Amino acid sequence: MKDEIKDTNVARDTEEKSYYHQVLSRAKCEKYNASQEDVDWFDIKNYQFTNRIPFKELICELIARVDSANVAYTEGSYGIVSASIFDKIYSDIITGHPTINNYFVYDHDDPRIISLANKMEEEVEISDSGELKFITLDQVRSNIPVRELNISDIHDCYHATSSTEIITVPIYANTSHPCYTGFLKKEDITNETTLTTIQSKNHGIEQLYLSVDLSFSEAQLITAFEKILAELRPHKKLTRRKILDIKLHKILPLMDLIIWQVKEKKRLPLRQIFNLLEGLPVECSDSITGFDWSKFNKGVLRTLEKVLGQGTLLPLLDALDDKTGHYDISLDELQDKAP
Structure with a gap:
């Protein structure tokens, strides 16, 4: 038994x-x-x-x-x-x-x-969700050639995480924003939460947001990028x-x-x-x-x-x-x- x-x-x-x-x-x-x-x-x-x-x-x-x-x-x-x-x-x-x-x-x-x-195309209703906003970041030099952005880096991404409605991105034919927190509680998110953490807990990683410091050599950038990919795509x-x-x-x-x-x-x-x-x-x-x-x-x-x-x-x-x-x-x- x-x-x-x-x-x-x-x-x-x-x-x-x-x-x-x-x-x-x-x-x-x-x-x-x-x-x-x-x-x-x-x-x-x-x-x-x-x-x-x-x-x-x-x-x-x-x-x-x-x-x-x-x-x-x-x-x-x-x-x-x-x-x-x-x-x-x-x-x-x-x-x-x-x-x-x-x-x-x-x-x-x-x-x-x-x-x-x-x-x-003529049979389907496609909503107009406005113009795509391009974000200009204040670059802060760091010792990391390639790093993943977190919520505090991109205000629009934070808006998507805190919204009660599905946020869409026009350039992707009205798909839901990758950071829309359909399955993650807002109170579990901090400014240091990376965007792939949110995606992985929801529906899987779809997009990778990175800060690239061009002062590093091409070899250093490629090595850093490959390391991040290896960590996020362990398939x-x-x-x-x-x-x-x-x-x-x-x-x-x-x-x-x-x-x-x-x-x-x-x-x-x-x-x-x-x-x-x-x-x-x-x-x-x-x-x-x-x-x-x-x-x-x-x-x-x-x-x-x-x-x-x-x-x-x-x-x-x-x-x-x-x-x-x-x-x-x-x-x-x-x-x-x-x-």
Whole structure:
């Protein structure tokens, strides 16, 4: 009996720390046992396209879903997804049409550069949030060639952290300001709090604000910058096997299940998520399906965490950048290639 209690506590602690669980917790999703009627919109067969499209399109699908999950939580624009576009994306997802990259266009040489498709521009309401302000800092000489800015350095960033409304930055197509403290209490912030600390506690580091003292040599500046990057991007590039886990563990359909849960403020038991990903009735019991929490966590949830890289997709993007031509092939083609 003691061993069973211990195993349950270990499982609970592990789940609490997982990226998947953190996303649902931030959105204040309540535990909920879904009926088949609740999830009739989801059919794993609709996601076969995931394995056939080139990585250029898959990257767009993944990035759009990361941003959509944030929109579902904030009910405002985020990244490449405006509130109006989200309504269209969400409608497509819950009506069995999960291919959503047609709403966007991406740079063929660098698929992470994504913008709204021309055909959508007239259909979407884009709010005017004013002119972008450029801040001139009073330079104070220090012995540090490159340092990260903190709140006291940039007044506008502090305004974003203390606002009760979502602050947008026009140059990023009305995305939420990286320092908007949606999940961090204002009383926990001091003037010495770095901006990446705020970002990492919210939705992952998106932008890095640095002070660069040009009196140092180029070699010194590069060395200092590389050190900061190493500290703030401690991810490992994905291996070929881990990239293929996107297919094996059905990461893209899992992301749609996350978006639905965040939007509906419901957190389904992992066994029900497992059933849906396996194409089984949602109410099937573990004794019938053979669901194993530990395997699901180590396989599906761990893969989700590694691929998304705290919502940045950096591990995947860096891995593909190193493999010339891989942006043009699909998961199926990658699997067929020799190791």
